Amino acid sequence: MNGTGTRIIAMGHYQPARVLTNEELSQTVDTSDEWIRSRVGVVTRRIADSETVADMAAAAAGKALAASGLEPADIDLVAVASCTSVDRCPNVATRVAAKLGIASPAAYDLNTACSGFSYSLATADHAIRAGSATNAIVIGAEKFSDFTDWTDRTTCVIFGDGAGAAVVSAVGPDEPPGIGPVVWGSAPDRGEVIKIEGWRPYLWQDGQAVFRWATTSIATHALQACKQAGVAPGDIAAFVSHQANTRIIDGIARRLKMPQAVIVKDIVESGNTSAASIPLALSKLVERREVAAGAPVLLFGFGGGLTYAGQVVRCP
Numbered sequence: 283m284n285g286t287g288t289r290i291i292a293m294g295h296y297q298p299a300r301v302l303t304n305e306e307l308s309q310t311v312d313t314s315d316e317w318i319r320s321r322v323g324v325v326t327r328r329i330a331d332s333e334t335v336a337d338m339a340a341a342a343a344g345k346a347l348a349a350s351g352l353e354p355a356d357i358d359l360v361a362v363a364s365c366t367s368v369d370r371c372p373n374v375a376t377r378v379a380a381k382l383g384i385a386s387p388a389a390y391d392l393n394t395a396c397s398g399f400s401y402s403l404a405t406a407d408h409a410i411r412a413g414s415a416t417n418a419i420v421i422g423a424e425k426f427s428d429f430t431d432w433t434d435r436t437t438c439v440i441f442g443d444g445a446g447a448a449v450v451s452a453v454g455p456d457e458p459p460g461i462g463p464v465v466w467g468s469a470p471d472r473g474e475v476i477k478i479e480g481w482r483p484y485l486w487q488d489g490q491a492v493f494r495w496a497t498t499s500i501a502t503h504a505l506q507a508c509k510q511a512g513v514a515p516g517d518i519a520a521f522v523s524h525q526a527n528t529r530i531i532d533g534i535a536r537r538l539k540m541p542q543a544v545i546v547k548d549i550v551e552s553g554n555t556s557a558a559s560i561p562l563a564l565s566k567l568v569e570r571r572e573v574a575a576g577a578p579v580l581l582f583g584f585g586g587g588l589t590y591a592g593q594v595v596r597c598p
């Protein structure tokens with residue numbers, strides 16, 4: 283091991299320009315602004331035009347890199363969490379590296395659907411602490427509009443497109459770690475309740491089964507992430523959960539008892555962007571400077587697989 287820990291030194295995000303409102307959706311499927319707001323919490327979502335997952339990932343990563351003060355030559359690991367890249371090869375990470383002029387990084391994609399950012403952040407943290415990398419860019423990027431059945435009201439009102447990115451570096455020898463131990467796992471026996479399968483796939487989910495799983499089991503894992511980081515829930519400054527549903531976010535937050543925490547609900551303006559939802563929401567939180575640099579923020583992702591992962595990080 284060459285270091286005691288790592289931290290997020292900068293964030294960046296990208297969203298496509300096109301805003302799709304609930305009113306517009308209610309003109310194409312049998313739904314209403316009232317139903318979507320009260321049952322899911324989404325008011326608007328962004329929809330990509332010709333941008334690919336790699337385009338959005340590179341745009342977010344470019345902003346994070348610029349904010350970090352590092353140069354492309356300083357980056358030796360690029361990790362991309364996504365489940366909506368249409369192209370199988372080359373992977374998204376190498377395309378991002380090519381677009382940003384990062385010459386020869388370790389470059390991999392990771393697919394654990396909506397928990398992907400926290401999984402990827404953990405792998406970057408582990409790689410740096412093991413001495414296998416020095417500075418990493420970790421990205422969550424999704425283009426769900428490519429995998430949405432726009433005639434299915436049960437799914438088309440939920441999802442959106444976008445990307446968020448973090449630059450991760452080793453902390454100094456006397457600094458505390460800025461990325462806490464990951465708590466990660468899955469419930470593969472229930473994995474069939476969310477699917478994007480086949481050759482021209484659309485997302486399908488048993489929404490109620492996922493809802494039940496998320497609201498009954500995720501809080502326990504999130505508490506474990508706080509415990510492993512040595513941070514009491516009462517000291518958490520912000521909770522940045524996967525942005526699946528405001529009712530799920532509130533349900534988990536209630537069980538965690540975090541009176542001081544900003545409960546982040548970027549889903550209201552961005553929809554559910556799967557692996558992009560946590561870095562997108564965290565980047566905006568940092569941009570608004572709603573939470574002091576160094577304050578503990580609980581990240582927790584959950585979704586397809588059924589997979590989950592989360593950790594406490596120090597706010598960049």
Ligand code: UT7
Nearest residue numbers: 313314317321322396435436439489490492493526527585
């Ligand atoms: O990020 C990936 C992980 N996924 C999740 O975390 C999703 C978790 N699940 C959920 O967020 C919720 O279950 C949904 C938002 C997907 C659905 O909300 P719900 O409160 O569980 O609704 P429901 O499925 O029980 O449907 C209630 C009613 C049904 O009508 P009937 O059978 O009661 O007549 C649906 O057909 O609402 C109907 N419905 C709609 N009505 C208007 C379903 N979609 C819509 C819609 N507009 N868009």
